[in-house]
Amino acid sequence: MELRHIRYFQVLAEELNFSRAAERLHIAQPPLSRQIQELEEEIGAKLFYRTKRKVVLTDAGKVFLQKSYNILELVEQARISARLSSTGTQGEFRIGFTGTVQILIPTLKKYREQFPQIKIILKQMNHSDQISALNENEIDIALVSAPVQHHNIQVAPIKKMNFVVALPESHPLVHKPSLTFRDLENETFIMTPKTASSKYYVTVMSAFKKENFTPNISIQVHDLQTALVLVAAGMGIALTPSPMKALNGVVHRKIDDFDLTIIGSMAWRKDNKSEVLEKFLEFFFEYYLKELNEVNY
Secondary structure (H helix, E strand, O other), X not given: OOHHHHHHHHHHXXXXXXXXXXXXXXXXXXXXXXXXXXHHHHHOOOOEEEOOOOEEEOHHHHHHHHHHHXXXXXXXXXXXXXXXXXXXXXXXXXXXXXXXXXXXXXXXHHHHHHOOXXXXXXXXXXXXXXXXXXXXXXXXXXXXXXXXXXXXXXXXXXXXXXXEEEEEOOOHHHHOOEEOHHHHOOOEEEEOXXXXXXXXXXXXXXXXXXXXXXXXXXXXXXXXXHHHHHHHOOXXXXXXXXXXXXXXXXXXXXXXXXXXXXXXXXXXXXXXXXXXXXXXXXXXXXXXXXXXXXXXX
């Protein structure tokens, strides 16, 4: 069964006259009759009663007519969706991230305003799982810390992030504009374990070791956003990248003798030919990368 069979049937059902239907379809009457006959043979039921004076829909024809409108509507929707998808303006876009997606929020907000028909899926996973997900084509973009060494993955640095201390707003150290490690010797630290964010864990613990500082880690959480919630509740302090926006009840302070930075990067497969990915990268780098780097969180 071809779409033209359905279209011819609909016109004939509306006109109930072969001559008028053929005229509307810009074809001769005999080819129209053959198309209707082929359709009836394929369906296995008569769709019209034909006499010399009139054409009438059978009960089967009435049922098929209603369903045929649904069929052509679905085909039209599919055509429009396919066309929009081919231009990167409709489809699905999957983003992997570790501790927080805040670094992309300004861009995602603007992107959604311009491309509201794109479905955005955010997947929280650790660094190594993101790389695996990219290789398995389970995500389109990974928000990771550089470096990433893989021959099929393109990496673009998007933000240099300094680490700061997150303190409860009622903490006595809040009154100091900056801190030293000696100020933190007796504090309870909240951190993510190595299994949740290996890059963050290794980076921070290596820096602690270099400074000959042993933190009192008594609470471990899966992500830094949860760590900030616990900080706000007064359950400890945390080290977080500076782009993370402080929650209500949380204050950020620099550590004078602690110069630790990581490079927040965006990674994607070099062989990912998705029009949606291509459109997002074009949007991100052309319009919003500069603004993103200038935002004060």
